[in-house]
Amino acid sequence: MLFFLKYGVILSFLLSIISLTILVLKTFSFGKKLLYAEPRGNKKKGIFYAFGRGMMPWEKESARKHLPTYIGGILYHTGIFVALIYLFSQIFHSGLSRPVVFLFRLLLSLGILSGLVLLFKRILLQTMRKISCPDDFFSNILVNLFLICAIFHTFVAQTAPLFFLISIVMFLYIPVGKIRHCFFFFYTRILFGLFYGRRNILPPKIHKV
Numbered sequence: 001m002l003f004f005l006k007y008g009v010i011l012s013f014l015l016s017i018i019s020l021t022i023l024v025l026k027t028f029s030f031g032k033k034l035l036y037a038e039p040r041g042n043k044k045k046g047i048f049y050a051f052g053r054g055m056m057p058w059e060k061e062s063a064r065k066h067l068p069t070y071i072g073g074i075l076y077h078t079g080i081f082v083a084l085i086y087l088f089s090q091i092f093h094s095g096l097s098r099p100v101v102f103l104f105r106l107l108l109s110l111g112i113l114s115g116l117v118l119l120f121k122r123i124l125l126q127t128m129r130k131i132s133c134p135d136d137f138f139s140n141i142l143v144n145l146f147l148i149c150a151i152f153h154t155f156v157a158q159t160a161p162l163f164f165l166i167s168i169v170m171f172l173y174i175p176v177g178k179i180r181h182c183f184f185f186f187y188t189r190i191l192f193g194l195f196y197g198r199r200n201i202l203p204p205k206i207h208k209v
Contacts, residue, residue, distance in 0.1 A: 002160060012167070045197050046192075047197060050190070077111075079107050080143060080182075082107045082150075087163070101154055108150055149166045
């Protein structure tokens with residue numbers, strides 16, 4: 001059974017990547033909007049800003065005003081990234097040293113805690129609850145389960161079937177749910193940097209008083 005689950009993880013991951021790629025390619029079917037104004041800035045600088053300084057909390061009003069949520073989001077996504085590394089290390093039988101496993105447990109713990117806090121924030125805050133849909137809650141719960149199964153597996157190897165099964169469900173759900181933002185994030189940030197870099201809006205000018 002474990003043999004089939006391992007291949008199920010690989011196949012579901014590949015299917016997820018293919019589906020996400022198709023979704024991105026479909027956006028090109030809308031055509032390209034013609035830009036008549038002459039470029040005033042540098043596209044590359046816009047992209048570098050979008051993935052660099054533009055990610056800092058002081059550059060984003062929503063993050064600057066909600067710093068704990070910003071930090072929680074970073075810890076949550078770091079935990080997810082670590083869980084994915086750990087998952088594929090187990091799939092391909094890559095041994096991990098004790099210090100690495102200890103570090104993974106720490107980051108997974110912080111990720112789980114952050115994920116649960118973000119979930120309860122969405123549930124308890126009326127303003128967030130009103131703008132939330134079932135997918136917001138299901139996506140968060142599914143990813144939290146993935147992280148919990150990952151950290152359990154670092155202690156009890158016999159939980160591998162459950163860990164792999166949850167991973168398969170998550171990979172299959174990514175293209176149809178909000179978790180797909182993990183893929184579209186990079187695509188949209190590139191477009192953001194290209195457009196506003198070309199217009200010389202990014203990076204923003206720092207005016208000295």
